[in-house]
Amino acid sequence: MHEGKLLTFVKSLAMLLETDPNEELIFSQGRVLLENLIKVDDWLPPEFCKPHPQYYQQYLLYADPLDRFSVVSFVWGPGQKTPLHNHTVWGMVGQLRGQERSSNYCQQSDGSFKADGSVVCKPGQVATVSPQTHDIHMVENDLEDQISISIHVYGGNIGRIERAVFDPITGTEKLFISGYANTVTPNLWNTTVSPT
Numbered sequence: 001m002h003e004g005k006l007l008t009f010v011k012s013l014a015m016l017l018e019t020d021p022n023e024e025l026i027f028s029q030g031r032v033l034l035e036n037l038i039k040v041d042d043w044l045p046p047e048f049c050k051p052h053p054q055y056y057q058q059y060l061l062y063a064d065p066l067d068r069f070s071v072v073s074f075v076w077g078p079g080q081k082t083p084l085h086n087h088t089v090w091g092m093v094g095q096l097r098g099q100e101r102s103s104n105y106c107q108q109s110d111g112s113f114k115a116d117g118s119v120v121c122k123p124g125q126v127a128t129v130s131p132q133t134h135d136i137h138m139v140e141n142d143l144e145d146q147i148s149i150s151i152h153v154y155g156g157n158i159g160r161i162e163r164a165v166f167d168p169i170t171g172t173e174k175l176f177i178s179g180y181a182n183t184v185t186p187n188l189w190n191t192t193v194s195p196t
Helices: 005-018 023-038
Strands: 057-063 070-076 091-097 100-107 113-121 126-129 137-141 148-154 163-166 173-176
Touching: 005 023, 005 057, 005 070, 023 091, 023 126, 023 148, 070 137, 091 100, 113 126
Parallel strands: none
Antiparallel strands: 057 070, 070 148, 091 126, 091 148, 100 113, 100 137, 163 173
16 A cells, blocks of 8 residues: 555545535536545555456455445456446446446336446546436446446444445346345555555
8 A cells, every 4th residue: 555545545534524514516626536545546456456357356445434434446357347237326437447337227117128338447536326316227347348447435333334226127126135245344554565
């Protein structure tokens, strides 16, 4: 961990949430905090950057003890993508490495889902999700020859929250709890180890 960058982010976000801000304030001030975290790609330990040959990986970096937020690294191998899914809480996605495409979907009157535009995030950029505005999307690695890594921040412990995936054609909903790929979390207070 490089000079406590993740710890600085966690402390700053926790202090922001102490003020009981509305979502607009979380997204405006929290976005700046996340942009500062992902500005230089020199702090994420290698064990939280490992891709899986078949599935994207979701590594827990920090979970607030009061379940106010969690910080997760998503690691995408070439061609990997999520199913169509929701979050049920606010979220910010900061691109650390590579690039990802996020496609928003809207539910139609017949129950099906229709794509409503897509956005490509490049390093340093932050996107948001929210049940109040745009919560259902599909995300994929936009690069065919390298991994992409994004840092996600959610308004709850996302690995423990019951959410849903959807069949875009029928609208059928299937509940799931994602969990995390890692068995240990980073030591935010260990600033003696230099990045590798």
